[in-house]
Amino acid sequence: MSTTATNVDPQELAKFSELAHRWWDPESEFRPLHQINPLRLDWIDQLASIKGKRVVDVGCGGGILAESMARKGADVLGIDLADKPLKVAQLHAMEGGVANLAYRSVAAEALAAEQPAQFDVVTCMEMLEHVPDPSSIVRACTQMVKPGGWVFFSTINRNPKSFLFAIVGAEYILKLLPKGTHEFARFIQPAELARWCREAGLSTQQMKGMEYNPITQRYWLSGDTSVNYLVACRKPA
Incomplete structure (x- = not known):
């Protein structure tokens, strides 16, 4: 098991920090995040009914998902190790008067050790493919959630189609994302993520694919997990 200090890639932090000031611009590099949010x-709310629940968003970045969950009535803590996006997130929440939302610069593993079984819902979206040891994050998320609570992940499958769509298509042809956003070797197959969840003590409840039509610029959830996909798990009560 890796130590908390090592499960972070400084280059990944730098990459997202450089773009921090553009996080809340819906026409910026983060436009896809705004569109899929x-x-x-x-999907999260339908399954876990987040109003009044204590939620932690792991790898929250500039706070797009964290703030929207707080606006739905959840008591949200967003955590990340990239300081610039966190400051952007804090400022945006302050300007928007969102009170039931806090941010911290802390590793998932460190928070799990500090606050085990303290959250009703844990979300970790578009983050696992950016860390050296994603299974350690899965274990930390499991540790943080209360028995009976929900854990949500989203990431990218690893196969020729996902290379074509998520890297060649999204970064080079459609320019939906900055070049170099993703590294193919770090993509995660659904069977791998399901195994990590199982080993950590989570039971997988639902797996959904996310598809995109470049012509209509529309995203939707489907049964096709070949590129982007989301997983909903529960910790046994």
């Missing part, structure tokens, strides 16, 4: 939020 309502889909993710509704």
Whole structure:
């Protein structure tokens, strides 16, 4: 098991920190996050009913999902190790008067050791493919959630189609994301993520694919997990 200090890639932090000031611009590099956020939020809320729940968003970045969950009535803590996006998130929440939302610069493993079984819901979206040891994050998320609570992940499958769509298509042809956002070797197959969840003590409840039509610029959830996909798990009560 890796130590908390090592499960972070400084280059990944630098990459997202450089773009921090653009996080809340819906026409910036983060446009896809703004577009998929309502889909993710509704899916999470349908399953876990987040109003009044204590939620931690792991790898929250500039706070797009964290703030939207707080606006739905959840008591949210967003955590990340990239300081610039965190400051942007804090400022945006302050300007928007979102009170039931806090941010901290802390590793998932460190928070799990400090606050085990303290959260009703744990979300970790678009983050596992950016860390050296994703299984350690899965274990930390499991540790943080209360028995009977929900854990949500989203990441990218690893296969020729995902290379074509998520890297060649999204970064080079459609320019939806900055070049170099993703590294193919770090993509995670659903069977791998399901195994880590099982080994950590989570039971997988639902797996959904996320698809995109470049012509209509529309995203939707489907049964096709070949590129982007989301996983909902529960910790046994």
